[in-house]
Amino acid sequence: MIEVLTTCTRCDADVSVDMATAVLRMDVTPSAEAELLYSCPSCKLPASRQIGGELLIKLLFVGVEPLRLSEPTLPAADVSPVQAPLTRDDLLDWHEDLAPIWTVIPWER
Numbered sequence: 391m392i393e394v395l396t397t398c399t400r401c402d403a404d405v406s407v408d409m410a411t412a413v414l415r416m417d418v419t420p421s422a423e424a425e426l427l428y429s430c431p432s433c434k435l436p437a438s439r440q441i442g443g444e445l446l447i448k449l450l451f452v453g454v455e456p457l458r459l460s461e462p463t464l465p466a467a468d469v470s471p472v473q474a475p476l477t478r479d480d481l482l483d484w485h486e487d488l489a490p491i492w493t494v495i496p497w498e499r
Contacts, residue, residue, distance in 0.1 A: 396426070398432055405430055413427040414427075425440055426439045
């Protein structure tokens with residue numbers, strides 16, 4: 391069992407955080423900083439603590455698996471195609487194309 395002794399950022403109590411119930415969050419890009427997310431055993435509220443340096447190295451060395459997050463991206467099918475932006479004339483042409491349409495079949499009664 392791996393425990394980290396820290397001070398709760400919410401209630402200022404000295405607490406022992408069990409790493410089996412905590413999350414070590416790191417960015418995908420390599421850095422010497424991480425964030426420890428845990429539920430304080432004293433006040434029962436969620437808390438976080440920035441950690442780095444020697445403590446981070448020790449946690450990684452003993453086998454704590456970090457959660458690595460990256461910037462979200464869209465699937466290729468959802469990315470808009472690269473094309474010229476719509477102009478006022480494009481919108482007018484579209485409006486003229488839609489003018490003869492009075493209803494849409496699924497909602498027609």
